[in-house]
Structures are given as C-alpha cells and as structure tokens.
Amino acid sequence: MDTHKSLIGSKKKIVLVAHDNKKEDLIQWARFNRDLLGRHDLYATGTTGSVLEKELRLHVTKLQSGPLGGDQQIGAKIAQGEIDFLIFFWDPLEPHPHDPDVKALLRIAVVWNIPVACNRATADFMVSSTLMGSEYRRQVPDYEGYRERLN
DSSP: OOEEEEEEOSSOEEEEEEOGGGHHHHHHHHHHTHHHHTTSEEEEEHHHHHHHHHHHTSOEEEEOOGGGTHHHHHHHHHHTTOOOEEEEEOOTTSOOTTHHHHHHHHHHHHHTTOOEEOSHHHHHHHHTSTTTTSOEEEEEEOOHHHHHTTO
16 A cells, blocks of 8 residues: 655644543643643543643643544544544453444554554653654555545
C-alpha cells in the first residue's frame, strides 16, 4: 500500500481518555506531566475532561462521555486528521458496555497511524521522546485504492 506523509506539528493535539478504574492513574500522570501537556492542545471525554481541567488548570476541549458517543467523536477526529496523539488508560480487567466502541477507537488510531498509549509506562516513553517537542512527518496509508474498490 502506498503512503503519504502527514505533518504532526510541534504543538500536538492530544486526547486523554481513561476508564473509571484508571481515571486516578491518568490524573496522577497528567499532574506529573502538566508543564509538557500545557504546551499542547488537549481533548478528553466527559468526566475525564472536567476533572483534568480542574486538576491541571489547563483548557481541555471536552467531548461526550465515552459510552454516550465520545469514543466515536474521537475516532472521527482521528480520521479527519484533527488528532495527533491518543493516551487512553483503559482497564483490560473490567467489562464495559461500550467495549466495541473502545475497540473501534483503538483500531482507527492504528488505521491512521497515530501514536497510542494504553498505559502509564507507554505514555511515559511517548512524552519523553525527542519527537514530542518537534515536528514529525508520520506515514499515513493511502486508502484511495481501498475507497475505489467498489467502483
């Protein structure tokens, strides 16, 4: 499959999401990385966004709660090139009524080749990368052939 390059600017558009059992972990992580996060545009779903905005005293663009469509909103923004980075502390040990939405969100992040962290260790490695503060040209698959397959 052919690819093209898409520029991720030095100011990233970062989504922060956490399942209920992982919200405190995300909040602690975000507090620790507050200065770094403050240099980027932040997005979050529902309650997570409100809590992060209050805790960090930073603006967070808040979307719907995950089960109410927030995961799909994020996925749409990724597909439209409006999100650069996904940090999603998900709970693999708890069943969630919107598990299919979570799976779809993670799938769309991989389809469009954006960085994804699903736990604190991965998030730590990603934000400490030298690429975090600079521009990055990510390879994006060219899906034109896929789109035209039905024509």
